[in-house]
Structure formats: structure tokens, C-alpha cells
Amino acid sequence: MTARLLKLLAGTACSALILTPALAQEAAPPVKAPQYVRQAPAGAPNIVLVLLDDVGFGTTSTFGGPVDTPALNALARQGLIYNRFHTTAMCSPTRASLLTGRNAHRAGVGAVLADSRPGYSGFHTKDSAMIAEVLRENGYSTAAFGKWHTTAAWETSPAGPFDRWPTGEGFEKFYGFEGGETDQFEPSLFDGTTPVRRPAGKDYHLTDDLVTQSINWFRGQRAINPKKPFFLYMAPGAIHAPLQVRQQWIDQYRGKFDQGWDKLREETFARQKRLGIIPPNTQLTPRPEGMPAWDSLSPDEKRFASRLMETYAGFMAHTDAEMGRLVQSLKDAGEFDNTLFIYVVGDNGASAEGGLGGSLNYLGALQGMPETLESKLAHMDTIGGPKASAHINAAWAWAAGTPFQWTKAVASHLGGTRNGLVISWPRKISQPGGLRSQFGHVNDVVPTILEATGIPAPAEVDGVKQVPMDGKSLLYTFDNANAPERHRTQYFEIFGHRAIYHDGWMASAFHTRLPWGAALGAGAKPFEQDRWELYDLNSDFSQAHDLAASQPAKLKELQALFTREAAANQVLPLKGQQFGDAGLPSLQTGAKSRTYYEGAVGVPEAALPRLVGRSWGVEAKLGAGKQAHGVVATLGSTDAGWALYLDAKRYPVFTYRLYNIATLTLKGRKPLPVGQNAVRMNFDYDGKGMAKGARLGLIVNGAEVASGRVPASPPIFYSITGSFDVGVDTGSPAGDYPKDAPVGNPASGMTIDSVTVEQR
Structure with a gap:
């Protein structure tokens, strides 16, 4: 402090000090004001990134397929079609590569069935930050809607940590599901990191909901800050199993696949040549060994298979219409012309996981528990609806990947890795409607976005040094169909x-x-x-x-x-398929008994004590009023799982579902007494080994009130579409709840003091 200022202060007792400009400058040197608002580069476009699920190259009409996709066709006419674009052949690795610009193994997500090798752990490393984080730091609003499936399994519970959930990876808004799939009518949803029930309504479908949520989000962003660009990531569960869509969409394709998969491939191949999607000298590859010819099927097998493919096609047509609604909303808002719209038509080839015979409930068959033809025919009318988790025959998946060999999961061949891509950006694509044939890969998407926005790839993100991008921007192809390709090398x-x-x-x-x-x-x-x-x-x-x-x-x-x-890229050592690798963290490790309380929802099966291949029990302590009813505790879904609940008349009920193999319902002989009660179910396993049967007993206040048997049990898991919930069923229903029950059949008229799940 200067002598002049000290003298002035001494003569100023409790009075306001007024400094001259010169004195103020001497007393307080100017300080540069902090930047309170992140600013995107001038003119930076909005980014919309759409990623569909399990769509083969030859599925949509845009790429010569049998499913009419007018919205995708229109987007292609306004933009560019890419016919040599590639994914990783599997969902999680594709998503990790798509959102980071790195190879999937380098980002730590090289597999769906994770193991302890660094490239296969499912643990996304922070040295490959996702594009949402980069855009957010550079002035973008960011949101993700739909399927995530890039969080390590041991981090997907309500206990977190949440830094590898979407909201921890740069997305300010997330509305969707964490796992590989979910029920389309009764999805297991999160808003941010909070489990939520889907909106009420008899006509609900997840894809509709996701698109509505995304439209409302970007409209809200533009209303509040019109100058701020947005990044919208739309990843619906469609058209991954379970194949579920409203009946009117299925009916559009009645009889359209009665010719079978061999003939369908020929028809698709001819259309692809007429459209110019494939070169005129392309040859149609043969059916893989072990996959049956259509003519070898019985009439009943053909009838069932045709119904499956009609549903697959209807599901895709509905998805196209909803993506078209998203596009139209951008146009209506005046945002479309300066939106870089990147539409990846599938995260891998079409899925053959429905098996050679197709499935009503494919998760059982995928675990080695096949369905009989008689059972499939008896329940054929449920295909596409909420009571089936149907999936197409493997040969339909092969046909959906025309003209290539193989399907999803086969990274060695193009049927697993070649997917359609459409890019639109009216402000920058001067000659729309063209075809581009330069080699491309999902790791090219992030570099493309960065070049389009004028944002450099950061050397560090949140203090973590970043590994280099593996992809190459595709912007060089926009104005030159014959430009030499820049992505010259890529492993799979x-x-x-x-x-x-x-x-x-x-x-x-x-x-x-x-x-x-x-x-x-x-x-x-x-x-x-x-x-x-x-x-x-x-x-x-x-x-x-x-x-x-x-x-x-x-x-x-x-x-x-x-x-x-x-x-x-952390691919070595090669090990092939792994399952249950002991080198990874697990919430089940050492868990023989866990007690949960009302409000525990969205708990993944892998966070409970392990229940497969052994005896176990569940016990609830609760206080029941005269009008008590609703869910006490539940695990799994309509696929497989169990539910302990009180029906509309206060009777205790336990339902056990085993895919399409068996459903057992145990019901008490009288209503649960008013007041405090202990309700228990014991699952007494039939000896050692996998997938054995069991005796089930329902016990109320120490006395067994009902019992029964199931012939088998899941060898690996109950469901990947549901979770463990107390007091409500947040996903597709495992229990036979009353038809007039509200969504989730929430507990009412009772207090759930505790629910204990334990190995026995």
C-alpha cells in the first residue's frame, strides 16, 4: 500500500473512500475476467448421431433391402450414402469406438463378455475421452438417449461409481438403459443415474419415448440459449432382440417373407445392383455351412420363421418412422440445414443369436436351453408383443447382410462388420444424393465431428493425457466421390x-x-x-x-x-470367447447374503448373491394393512426371473419364470394377516451342476403354504432386460400381476421393512 493511500486512509474515519482513476489504477491493477461461458466456434453445426442396433447391410430399402425405409431414403437424398463403412461386429466395442475415435480394444472395451485383459475388460479408460466430453468443454449442450452399454458390469449398480455412465462421460442429459437390451414395452430406464418407470399409457413403445424425449430436450436447449449448438446421440434398442413392436407395423409385412431366406438374398442382391449400392461385378456369397436351406424346413418351421421375419421388418419400419420424426422436428425448428446428421445403420451385422430355428425367448436358447417347435407354434401369436422375447432365425440374419458372408459377432468377415452409413449436412454437402465408397470405420466418426466443428483433438482432458485418435475424418469425401481413401489400415x-x-x-x-x-x-x-x-x-x-x-x-x-x-491395440493375447473371468471386479464376490430396503430399484443381477446353480432363498419382513397389494421384491423380467408380491386380495404370491420352458406360481391359501409378517421362498436345488431343477416352497410366518417344482433353471443368468427391485417392478413384469395394476405394480398399503436374498 502506498504512502499516499495510507495518509488518505488515516484522515478518513468510517467514511466512503473515493479514489480517483489514477489512484484506483495504482491500488488495484486490472485483472483479466474469467470466461464464464464456454463458447463453441462460430457457426459450429449441431451434431445428431444415430446408431441403430443389429441391422444388417441389406436390411433397409436404402441399401437394397426388403424393409421400406422412406425416412432413411429421404435423408440419403439430402446427403451421402457410404457403402464401405465398418463397425467392430459387436455392440459394446462399436459404441466405444464410435464415441471415442479410438479402436475399441485401445479404449478398454474390446468385447461384450469381458475378461481381465486390458483390452477386453469393459472398463473405458479415461485416456480416450468421449466426444461428448470434448464438445461439452467447447460450448455444446450434450445428451444421450437410448442404449449405453459401455459401462463396466461392476459399475452399473445404483452404488456407482458413475463416472463411466453417460453423465460421467460428458453427456449432460441421459435417458435410456444401461445394458445390452431392454423390453420395448416395459423398459428398464434411467434418467441420469436414477432408475425411473416408463411413462404411463397403453400404447407405449420405447423408441417413441426416446424420440419424444430427444425432441423435447433440444427444443428446450434452443429456447433457453439459441446460440448454443447441441450434440444429440440417439441409440434406440431397435432392432436388437427382443423383437417387439405394435401389431400394425408387423401386419404391413404379412406374407412378404414366405419365399424364404435363400430367395430373399437373391431379391436383395438384384435390388442392390439396380440401385448401384454394390458394383455390377459383385458376386453373391453362398450360405454358410451348417445353416439350413429354406426348402429343407417343414411347413410349420417355415410358418414360424416367416412370422419372426415379419416382426423384424415391422420393427425396422417403425424405427425408420421414428427417426424420420426426429429429422422433421429439426426441420420444423429451422435447425436441419446446419446439423451434421450422422446415421449409422447398425452397430454390427444382423444378429444370428436367435439360433438356427429362431426363438420365442432367445435368451434361454442362447444359454443352451432350446425351445420345442410345439411350444413355439403354440405361442406364435405372441411374437412381437410384450409376452415374447422373439428373435429371428440365424439364416434371416445372414439374408439381412446380403451380399456378404456371416453375421454379427463374426469380425473376420463383412457380414459382421459392414454397415450402412448416411450423412447429411445441407449447409456443407453441395452435391447431395451421392454414393461414397472410401473405406470408413466407426472410429472415423469422432474425427469427422471434430473437423466439422473446428475443434482440435485435445491433448489432455481433465488432466489426463489422451492417446491419439485412430480414425480419420470423412469430410474429405463430401465434395469428392473419387478422393483417395485416408483410412488405409484397420484391424478387426x-x-x-x-x-x-x-x-x-x-x-x-x-x-x-x-x-x-x-x-x-x-x-x-x-x-x-x-x-x-x-x-x-x-x-x-x-x-x-x-x-x-x-x-x-x-x-x-x-x-x-x-x-x-x-x-x-491391446488385442493380444488372443483367447477367443471368455466367460466369468475371475480377474475382474465383481459385486458378487464373497456375497452370500444381502439385505435390501424399500426404494432399492435398478439393482443388476450381478450385484446380488449368485443364485444360479445352487439353492437360495428370499425373505421379506413387511407390515400389511387391510388393502395391501403390489410388488414386494422381483428379479428379472418376462424372459425369466421371479417375483414375490401380494395380489389384489392380499394373498402372498411367488411367480418363477423360466423362459418358455416353465412358469410356476405359488399362492398362499389365505390373505396375508394384517400387521407384521415374514414371507419367504426357498429354492432347493437338485444337486450339483448347471441348469438343474428345484423344489420351491412359499413360507408365511414360518409355515409352508404352497410348494411346487421347476424342471430346470438358468445356467448363467435370468435376464439382461430386468433388474432386482424392492417395492416395484421397473421393467417387464416377472410376476403375473393383476391386469388392472398400474405400471410396475408398486407396493401399496404395506411397509417393506427389509428383503434378504441369500445363498443356502
Whole structure:
């Protein structure tokens, strides 16, 4: 403090001090004001990124397929079609690569069935920040709607941590589901990190809800701050199993697939050539060994299979209409012209996980618990509705991937990795309606967004040094259909199936796991015994001609390149399919008994004591009033699971669902007494081993009131669409609740003091 100021202060007792400009400058040097508002680059576009699920290359009419997709067609006319765009062949790895711009293994999410290898853990590493975080830090509003499926399994419970949930990865808004799939009529939803029930209404469908939520979100953002661009990530569960859509969409395709999958492939192939989606010299690849010819099916098998494909097509048509509603809302708001709209038509090829015979409830068959044809025919009218978790035959998935070999999960061949891409940006694409054939990959999307927005890839995010991007921006293709491709090298690997692309050549090695095989395992064939194939994709668009025998030197060169790329991206060591790796964290470790309280909802099955392959029990302590009814505790869903509840007349009920194999309902002989009660169910397992049957007993206040048997039980899990809830059922119903019960059949007229789930 200067002497002049001290003298002035001394003569000023409790009076306001007025400084001259010169004195003020001497007393308080100017300080640069902090930046309170993040500013996006001037003119930066909005970004809308759509990712569909399990859609084969030859599914939509845009790419020559049998499903009419007028909204996607219109978007393609306003933008560009890419016919050599690739995914990873599986959902979680594709999503990790899509949102980070890195290879999936490098980001830690190289598999769905995780294990302790760094590239396969499912644990997204922060050195590959997601695009939402980068855009948010540069002045964008960010939101994600729909399927996430990139959070490590041990972090998906309400106990968190939540830094790898969408709201911890840069998305300011999340409304959707965490796992690989959910019921379309009764989804397991989160708003941020809070489990929520779906909006009430008899005509509810998840895709409708997601689109409505997204429209409301961006409209709200623009109303509050019109100058702030937004990033909207839309990832519906469609058209992943369960195939569920309202009946009117299915009815549009009645009889459209009675010709079968072999003929459908020929029809799609011809349309693709007429449209110019594939080169005129492309050849149609043959049906994989082990997949039946359509003509080998019985009339009943054909009837069931046709119904499945009609539902698949209706589900896709409905999805197209809803994505069209999103596009129209952007146009109505005047936002479309300066929106970079990136539409990835599938996160992998169509799924063969419905098995060779197709499924009414595919999760049972996927665990080695197949359905009988008689059972499937008896319940055929439930396909597409809330009481079925239907999935198409593996051969329909193959046909949906015309003209390529194989399907989802086979990363060695294009049927698993080649997906359609449409990009629209009216303000920047000067010649819309064109076709682009440069090689592209999902890791190219983030670099494309960054170049379009003028935002450089950050060297650090939140103090964490970032690994380099693996993708290349696709903006160079916008104005030049013949521009030399910039993404020259790309490896692929899922379940040990692997491939390497370099400058138009692809080397491919199919390992052991058939894409319609059970999840229990796929053999232990040594990797060195795999046969490598070689394809010149410059002249062989469909991967039809194996040149390995005639060009061994080229094959050896590409094999060596795969090894280098695999080593650099945490792909090695190869192990094929893994399940239950002990090297990963688990909320089940050491858990023999857990007690939960009312309000515990959205708890994943993997956070409970392990209940499969053993005896177990559940006991609830509750206070019942005269009008008590509703859910006490539940696990799983309509697929498989159980529910303990009080019916409308206060009777205690326990329902156990085992896919389409068995449903057992135990009911007390009289209403539960008013006051404090202990209600218990014991599951007494039939000895050692997997998938055994059990005796079930319902016990009220120490006395058994009902009992019964089930012939089997799940070998691995009950459901991936539901969760464990106390006091409500947040997903598709595991219990036979009264028809007039509200959504989730919430507990009413009772207090649930505790629910204990324990191994016995």
C-alpha cells in the first residue's frame, strides 16, 4: 500500500473512500475476467448421431433391402450414402469406438463378455475421452438417449461409481438403459443415474419415448440459449432382440417373407445392383455351412420363421418412422440445414443369436436351453408383443447382410462388420444424393465431428493425457466421390475371429464360435490352426473369392500386419470367447447374503448373491394393512426371473419364470394377516451342476403354504432386460400381476421393512 493511500486512509474515519482513476489504477491493477461461458466456434453445426442396433447391410430399402425405409431414403437424398463403412461386429466395442475415435480394444472395451485383459475388460479408460466430453468443454449442450452399454458390469449398480455412465462421460442429459437390451414395452430406464418407470399409457413403445424425449430436450436447449449448438446421440434398442413392436407395423409385412431366406438374398442382391449400392461385378456369397436351406424346413418351421421375419421388418419400419420424426422436428425448428446428421445403420451385422430355428425367448436358447417347435407354434401369436422375447432365425440374419458372408459377432468377415452409413449436412454437402465408397470405420466418426466443428483433438482432458485418435475424418469425401481413401489400415477382432484391412486387401481368419452358438463356450481350437483367407476388395466387393492359395506372400504380409496392429491395440493375447473371468471386479464376490430396503430399484443381477446353480432363498419382513397389494421384491423380467408380491386380495404370491420352458406360481391359501409378517421362498436345488431343477416352497410366518417344482433353471443368468427391485417392478413384469395394476405394480398399503436374498 502506498504512502499516499495510507495518509488518505488515516484522515478518513468510517467514511466512503473515493479514489480517483489514477489512484484506483495504482491500488488495484486490472485483472483479466474469467470466461464464464464456454463458447463453441462460430457457426459450429449441431451434431445428431444415430446408431441403430443389429441391422444388417441389406436390411433397409436404402441399401437394397426388403424393409421400406422412406425416412432413411429421404435423408440419403439430402446427403451421402457410404457403402464401405465398418463397425467392430459387436455392440459394446462399436459404441466405444464410435464415441471415442479410438479402436475399441485401445479404449478398454474390446468385447461384450469381458475378461481381465486390458483390452477386453469393459472398463473405458479415461485416456480416450468421449466426444461428448470434448464438445461439452467447447460450448455444446450434450445428451444421450437410448442404449449405453459401455459401462463396466461392476459399475452399473445404483452404488456407482458413475463416472463411466453417460453423465460421467460428458453427456449432460441421459435417458435410456444401461445394458445390452431392454423390453420395448416395459423398459428398464434411467434418467441420469436414477432408475425411473416408463411413462404411463397403453400404447407405449420405447423408441417413441426416446424420440419424444430427444425432441423435447433440444427444443428446450434452443429456447433457453439459441446460440448454443447441441450434440444429440440417439441409440434406440431397435432392432436388437427382443423383437417387439405394435401389431400394425408387423401386419404391413404379412406374407412378404414366405419365399424364404435363400430367395430373399437373391431379391436383395438384384435390388442392390439396380440401385448401384454394390458394383455390377459383385458376386453373391453362398450360405454358410451348417445353416439350413429354406426348402429343407417343414411347413410349420417355415410358418414360424416367416412370422419372426415379419416382426423384424415391422420393427425396422417403425424405427425408420421414428427417426424420420426426429429429422422433421429439426426441420420444423429451422435447425436441419446446419446439423451434421450422422446415421449409422447398425452397430454390427444382423444378429444370428436367435439360433438356427429362431426363438420365442432367445435368451434361454442362447444359454443352451432350446425351445420345442410345439411350444413355439403354440405361442406364435405372441411374437412381437410384450409376452415374447422373439428373435429371428440365424439364416434371416445372414439374408439381412446380403451380399456378404456371416453375421454379427463374426469380425473376420463383412457380414459382421459392414454397415450402412448416411450423412447429411445441407449447409456443407453441395452435391447431395451421392454414393461414397472410401473405406470408413466407426472410429472415423469422432474425427469427422471434430473437423466439422473446428475443434482440435485435445491433448489432455481433465488432466489426463489422451492417446491419439485412430480414425480419420470423412469430410474429405463430401465434395469428392473419387478422393483417395485416408483410412488405409484397420484391424478387426471379436471372439477370436479376426481380420486386417490394408489398401483394399483383407485377410480374414474365422476362429471357432458360430454366431448362433450358445453362450457357454466355443471350444479350444488353437489359434495357429485357424485358416486365413485373402480377399482383394478392390475387385471383390462381397468378399467372395479367396486368394490365399494363389497369393501366399500377400497373405503373409497381412498376417504380420495384423500381429503388429493387434499388439499396438491391446488385442493380444488372443483367447477367443471368455466367460466369468475371475480377474475382474465383481459385486458378487464373497456375497452370500444381502439385505435390501424399500426404494432399492435398478439393482443388476450381478450385484446380488449368485443364485444360479445352487439353492437360495428370499425373505421379506413387511407390515400389511387391510388393502395391501403390489410388488414386494422381483428379479428379472418376462424372459425369466421371479417375483414375490401380494395380489389384489392380499394373498402372498411367488411367480418363477423360466423362459418358455416353465412358469410356476405359488399362492398362499389365505390373505396375508394384517400387521407384521415374514414371507419367504426357498429354492432347493437338485444337486450339483448347471441348469438343474428345484423344489420351491412359499413360507408365511414360518409355515409352508404352497410348494411346487421347476424342471430346470438358468445356467448363467435370468435376464439382461430386468433388474432386482424392492417395492416395484421397473421393467417387464416377472410376476403375473393383476391386469388392472398400474405400471410396475408398486407396493401399496404395506411397509417393506427389509428383503434378504441369500445363498443356502
